[in-house]
Amino acid sequence: MTGDLDLRELLEFATEGEPPPVLGPAGVFRRADAIRRRRRVATGLAGVATVGVLVAAGLTITERPGGPRPDSDGSAFPAGPGPTTATSAPVAPSVLAPVSLLHTLRALLPAGLKTGKPVDDAYMAQLVITDGDGRTLVEVDVQPGYLSNDAKTPRSDLLDKFACATRDMGAGAKCSAETLPDQTRIVSVTGPADEPKAPAVRLRQIDLLTPGGGRVVATAWNAENPSRGPVTRAEPALDLLQLRQIATSNRWWAAPTSGPAGRTG
């Protein structure tokens, strides 16, 4: 073999002898479907909610001021440090409060912000907020049956999002994770939004998993349109503490007993 070698040919040779795929294209759609199911906890939720309320009504649960409602005994996932505050054995699912997410989000935002362009559906609310330094988007995604509605995805995969080492994040993102005494898991993320068409967009995010398997994702971006940009400021308008106060509010969830839950403020 003499003379010039084409780099592409060499790269071709380097990939010769590849083993057959293990997961294949079908695995891609299984993974994508799992993501979609988690995002659109849709049909069947009413039934889950009804059962959840009935189960929850039969439990004795201690309210913990200042944090997410401890609506289970923490047995939904492996125990973390600290004592648990609930005493009942069965896990009460986290059930959506019977008010719109948008209404709750508005009530939980810091005072003094102007809001507009609302998006409201059953499990997600968005608002464009203005504090004088640029219009940016805030979103809350609430998934009542995060751990129970997706039977095909291994539980360990669902819990991967709540550990920084296994969470899928944009390059260079900073992450911290903690488990509260009532077993609520909280992951805080700051960094690039990983949007191909808007690489300058950054986000701050609190991802919370209740002991009852419900999830709240509160996110703030530094752009009005995170997927396309442009950015309107260097960092998102809400800091992690403000997002945490939103995500940990018990207003997202129905009370464990009958009657209106989590007032709307």
Place this chain on the structure above:
Amino acid sequence: MASDVEAELHSYVEARYLHLRRTAYLLCGDWHRAEDIVQTTLARVVVAARRRGVENLDAYTRTALARVYLDERRRLPWRREGPLAEAAALPQPPAIDQALSVTLLAALRSLPPRQRAAVVLRYWEDRSTEETAEALGVSPGTVKSQCAKAMATLRASLDGLRPQLSLNEGGGA
């Protein structure tokens, strides 16, 4: 129509899966990790296409693949060394010197991640400087300089093995 989108996505994933896995292998040097990278990449693409539509699936996928790879490198620094033994054990075409192929893979792995990604996108994926720059989120000038440095490293590695050979850049628009 949603069914049209689904059909297009299925056709796209079926058609591109193996090629993307080879691309990921050239980036990470491990077939199992390569498949994981491709699964993550294509699942993101499918979710994005279903949710808000993707105008150019190829471009979007290239960008997503590069980011998943670079992100993995940052998140999992203990995976930096690819298993060279695996490359050496792979069956090689008889007409090609196996040592040359193994040396190339080793040289690729010695490159910084962004240089490696630039080389793979430019010369394996046959993308233009601008397309490569878009996928990596850098300027075309940065891609040119990264490719130039990478090619110098690759040439040095291959010249050490076969001084009589010279490496040309072949494709790359």
